[in-house]
Each structure stands twice: as C-alpha cells, then as structure tokens.
Amino acid sequence: MMRLFSPRKTTLMFVIRDKTRTPLENLEPVLREDIQKIWDFVPKPEAHKETPISEFFNVEVVALSSYEEKEEQFKEQVANLRGRFFHSIAPGGLAGDRRGVVPASGFSFSAQQIWRVIKENKDLDLPAHKVMVATVRCEEIANEKHANFSTNEEWCQMEESVQFSPVTGFGKRLSSILNSYLSEYDSEATYFDEGVRSAKGKQLEEKLLQLVQPAYQSMLGHIRSGNLEKFKDKFEKALNAGEGFSSAACACTQSCMALFDEQCRDAVIGQANWDASRVRDKLHRDIDSHVASVEAAKLSDLTLIFEAKLNEALAAPVEALLDGANNETWSSIRKLLRRETESAVSGLSSALSGFDMDEQTEEKMLINMENYASSLVEAKAREQAGRVLNCMKDRFSMLFSHDSDSIPRVWSGKEDIRAITKTARSSSLKLLSVMAAIRLDGDVDNVESTLSSALLDNKNSVAVTDGSITTHDPLALGTWEEVESLFFIWVFYFPCAIYSCTI
Incomplete structure (x- = not known):
C-alpha cells in the first residue's frame, strides 16, 4: 500500500x-x-x-x-x-x-x-460486501451461542458434579447440549455466505470443545480410578477363592480393561475426536503395579509359611538328636534334613506354580529354601555346642549315678568305679565329638578317635595333682582350628567328673 x-x-x-x-x-x-x-x-x-x-x-x-x-x-x-x-x-x-x-x-x-x-x-483488494456482512454477523451469532452455552444450567450442573464423581450419561447428554447450540448457529446463519458460515461454525465448535474438555478429562479420571478399585477388589476375592495368582490377575485385568473401554465409549462427546489411550495406559500401569506389589507380598508370605514349617519340623528333633549324641546322630540329622527339605521345596514349588514367574526366579527361591533349612540345622547345632559343657556334665552324672537301665545305682562297695567312670567319660567325650563339627555333607572325619586318643589315653590324659590340673601333649597334633576350644572344654569338664566320682 x-x-x-x-x-x-x-x-x-x-x-x-x-x-x-x-x-x-x-x-x-x-x-x-x-x-x-x-x-x-x-x-x-x-x-x-x-x-x-x-x-x-x-x-x-x-x-x-x-x-x-x-x-x-x-x-x-x-x-x-x-x-x-x-x-x-x-x-x-x-x-x-x-x-x-x-x-x-x-x-x-x-x-x-x-x-x-x-x-x-x-x-487493496476488499472482500465482497456479502462476505463482510457474513463475517460480522456469523461471528456475532457464534459469540452469542458460546455465551449461552457457558451459562446453560444443565451444563453448569454437569461441570460441577464431574469434579467430584462420574456423571451418568455424560457423553450423550453433553453431545446433545452441544448439538443444540451448533444447530441454532446453523439455523440463524443459514442465509449468510456459505464459506464464512462454515468457518465461523467450525471456530464455534472448537471453542465449545475447549470449554468442555476439562470436564471430559475429569470424567476419564473417575472412570480410571473406579476401575482400579474394582480390579483390586475383584482380584482379592479371586485369590481368596483359591484361584491361581497369574490366571486371576489376567482374568481380572481383561475384565476391568473391557469395562473401562465400555465406560469411555459412553463418555465420548460426539463432536470431538479425543483419544483416551493415555488414560487407558495409565490404568494398565496402575494395575500392573498393584499386581506386582501383591505378588511380592504373597511370595513373601509363602516363604515365611514354609520357613515356619521347616523350623517346626527341624528345631526340636535336631536338638533332641544332639542331646542324645551317638554314632548315628548326624546320619539321622541328615536324613531328617533331607526329608523335611524335600517336603518344603515340593510344597513351595507347587504353590509357585500359580505364579507366572520365570524358571530362574523360581529356582532361586527353591535354592534359598534349601539353604534356609541347612542354616536352621547349623544354627541349632551351634546353639547346642554352646551348651556342650553342661550337657557333658549332665551325661556323665546320669551315666555314673544310673545303671544301664537308667535305674539309680545302690552303691554296695563292690562296683567297679573305674569302669563306670571310664564309661561315663567315654560317653561324655562322644557327646563332645558329635558337637565338635557340623557334618551335613556326610564326610567321614577322625574327630572322635583323635579326641579319644588325646584325652582318654593315659599317656596324653589330663592329670590332677594336689587339686591342680596339668596336661601332657594336649592334642599337639590336632589339625582343626577348634582343637584348643575342645581341649579347654575337656579341662573344665574333668574336675566336675572327678568330683562326681568322689561323692
């Protein structure tokens, strides 16, 4: 210009x-x-x-x-x-x-x-007069319809209600209200230039959709949260009814996602082409997260259940076997451990079959259960070993004061005190040798023979002179780390045994 x-x-x-x-x-x-x-x-x-x-x-x-x-x-x-x-x-x-x-x-x-x-x-080109008139009037009509819709009583009620809860018939009702105002625009603008009328009508529709979109998103949010809660409830009931974990999770997920899709279709606004896939994906992620947390809790509970069963099946029997230490003690403990471990692993494996987990994860859980059983026996053995001195004293006292039928002895003066004492000491040493090492692998060792030759043999035994204790070559050739501990246990045990003999 x-x-x-x-x-x-x-x-x-x-x-x-x-x-x-x-x-x-x-x-x-x-x-x-x-x-x-x-x-x-x-x-x-x-x-x-x-x-x-x-x-x-x-x-x-x-x-x-x-x-x-x-x-x-x-x-x-x-x-x-x-x-x-x-x-x-x-x-x-x-x-x-x-x-x-x-x-x-x-x-x-x-x-x-x-x-x-x-x-x-x-x-310098100027639009035709009819175009200018159509532009002004169509815009005025569109603004009027937008303002009227904004104050529509039914729309205002829906907009307020959807902030707090889902609205029944949301999509159908809102589509109807929008359609009525768009139809009014078309009716009032029908005699104006077609191009201008269509353009302004499209702008009016876009503005109205921008106005109602937050309400639509709120509606989708309610649908998502409602279906998540329904999934949690349905999933819990299925598990309580004994249904397999993976099958229950799959069935409940499919059911709730199908319900979500149906409710989203009911909430669709006919004039809009909005995609609810992001909200759908969010619901799926929330469901997967809940399933993962429940699975972790269930697996933890299963582990605790079978660990408790192992504790009940092993603790008391192992303690009893160690108290009655003999040549078959560790053989019996190994049989007991093997039987109970196989039972626990089998039960856990059967319980895990309902979970959709990979073979490596399942194998790791079963190995952990086996290790727990072994550690339980080892812990009980170490606990008993910590009380071995008292156990030896009790055994010596029992064998010295009772006959082979466990009847209290009546001393007549004709008993072979030396033989009785030797038998009681040998049995106490047997108890010490049983508790001296953990023998879950079944390997043969020479602990008992070494202790016997070192502590019971006259040449290498403990001598008591004038109330003092002296030793001769005390396990000088011992080859295991705890040899010194075993020796001192015997040193503390010996005076008690002598004292029992003199009573």
Whole structure:
C-alpha cells in the first residue's frame, strides 16, 4: 500500500462544519493526534517503519462557521475554500507541490497506469460486501451461542458434579447440549455466505470443545480410578477363592480393561475426536503395579509359611538328636534334613506354580529354601555346642549315678568305679565329638578317635595333682582350628567328673 503514496504527496483536508466557540487552535491538535495514531497502525515496509506521516501527506484542518448562525461568514469561507480547489495546481494550491502533475492530454494514459497499479496491488483488494456482512454477523451469532452455552444450567450442573464423581450419561447428554447450540448457529446463519458460515461454525465448535474438555478429562479420571478399585477388589476375592495368582490377575485385568473401554465409549462427546489411550495406559500401569506389589507380598508370605514349617519340623528333633549324641546322630540329622527339605521345596514349588514367574526366579527361591533349612540345622547345632559343657556334665552324672537301665545305682562297695567312670567319660567325650563339627555333607572325619586318643589315653590324659590340673601333649597334633576350644572344654569338664566320682 505504501508504494501508492510515492513519489508525490497527497493533501488530506479535514473540514469541520458548524464550528463552536472552541478555538480551532484547540481542536486541531486533538484531530492531528488521532490521525497520527491511525498512521502508526498502518502496515509499512521495513524502510518506512519510522517515517513520519508528513513525508507522504500534507494534513490540513479547516473550520467552517455555522450556516444557521453566521450565514454570510459561512458563505465567504466556502468561497475561499472553493477557490483553493479551482486553483489547486497553481503555486501554493492544494496540488501545487505535486511532482506527478500531467497535462490534460495525458490524463487518460495516466489514469490507466494508476488503475493498473491498483489492480496489481493485492493489499487493496476488499472482500465482497456479502462476505463482510457474513463475517460480522456469523461471528456475532457464534459469540452469542458460546455465551449461552457457558451459562446453560444443565451444563453448569454437569461441570460441577464431574469434579467430584462420574456423571451418568455424560457423553450423550453433553453431545446433545452441544448439538443444540451448533444447530441454532446453523439455523440463524443459514442465509449468510456459505464459506464464512462454515468457518465461523467450525471456530464455534472448537471453542465449545475447549470449554468442555476439562470436564471430559475429569470424567476419564473417575472412570480410571473406579476401575482400579474394582480390579483390586475383584482380584482379592479371586485369590481368596483359591484361584491361581497369574490366571486371576489376567482374568481380572481383561475384565476391568473391557469395562473401562465400555465406560469411555459412553463418555465420548460426539463432536470431538479425543483419544483416551493415555488414560487407558495409565490404568494398565496402575494395575500392573498393584499386581506386582501383591505378588511380592504373597511370595513373601509363602516363604515365611514354609520357613515356619521347616523350623517346626527341624528345631526340636535336631536338638533332641544332639542331646542324645551317638554314632548315628548326624546320619539321622541328615536324613531328617533331607526329608523335611524335600517336603518344603515340593510344597513351595507347587504353590509357585500359580505364579507366572520365570524358571530362574523360581529356582532361586527353591535354592534359598534349601539353604534356609541347612542354616536352621547349623544354627541349632551351634546353639547346642554352646551348651556342650553342661550337657557333658549332665551325661556323665546320669551315666555314673544310673545303671544301664537308667535305674539309680545302690552303691554296695563292690562296683567297679573305674569302669563306670571310664564309661561315663567315654560317653561324655562322644557327646563332645558329635558337637565338635557340623557334618551335613556326610564326610567321614577322625574327630572322635583323635579326641579319644588325646584325652582318654593315659599317656596324653589330663592329670590332677594336689587339686591342680596339668596336661601332657594336649592334642599337639590336632589339625582343626577348634582343637584348643575342645581341649579347654575337656579341662573344665574333668574336675566336675572327678568330683562326681568322689561323692
């Protein structure tokens, strides 16, 4: 548009009719300020962004008196203004400073060139009158329908209710309300330009959908949370009824996801093409997370159950076998351990069959159960070993004071005290040798023979002289780390055994 203003200036004359008592000097600055504001908003090429209006236009303001009040003065002012137009091309006239003035003979050609420039400048194209009218009226109708929808009582109730709970028939009801306002728009705008009507109708629909989308998202949120709670309840009931973990999880997941899809279809707004897949994925992740947490808890409970069974089956029997230590003690413990471990592992394996876990994870759990059983026996053996001195004293006392039928001895003075003492000491040493090592692997060792030769043999035995204890070569050739502990246990045990013999 700017290129039409050059290379000559154009005079813009503003004529004020029926001037009042307000001086022109006060009116003109206000008018020029408004003109400047208009100029500031006119699109300009980059080169003329800061160019003042005076570069292209001569702005003049003329005031005419009131014809009714000052007729003669009005006519005189009009005659002067007419003269300026009659002599516009004279020096100092309205067009006197135009450099593009052409003679009358060239006017036809000049006018053709001006028209060509106007036709080529698309910035000057104006829409058809019917398009302008349609644009204004269709926009007014659309704004009215948008405002009416915003205050619609049924919509406002739905918008408020869906913040706290799901709304029955949400999609169908809201689609109906939207359709009624869009239909009203189409009806009122039906006689306007089709292109404008359709464009404004589409804009109205987009604005209305933007308005209702938060409510739709709230509705999806309620559907998601509701189905998650239904899954949890259904899943728990299925497990309590004895259904396999994996099959129950799969069936409940499929059921709840199908229900979610159905409820989402009921919440769909007909005018929108919104995708609920992100909310659906969120529900699936929440379900998977819950299943994983329940699975971890169930597996932990199963482990505790079978560990408790092992503890009940092994603790007391192993303690009893160690108390009655003999040549078959560790053989019996190994048989007991093997039987109970196989039972526990078999039971756990059967229980794990309902879980959809990989073979490696299941094998690890079964190995851990086997290790627990072994550690339980080892712990009980170490516990008994910690009380071995008392156990040896009790055994010696029992065997020394009771016969082979466990009947209290009646001392007549004819008993072979040395033989009885030796038997009791040998049995106590047997107890020490049984508890000296944990023999779950079944390997043969020489613990008992080494202890016997070192502690019962006369040459290497403990001697008591004048109440003091002296030793001769005490297990000097011992080959296991606990040999010193065994020796000192025997040292503390021996005086007690001697004391029992002298009573």
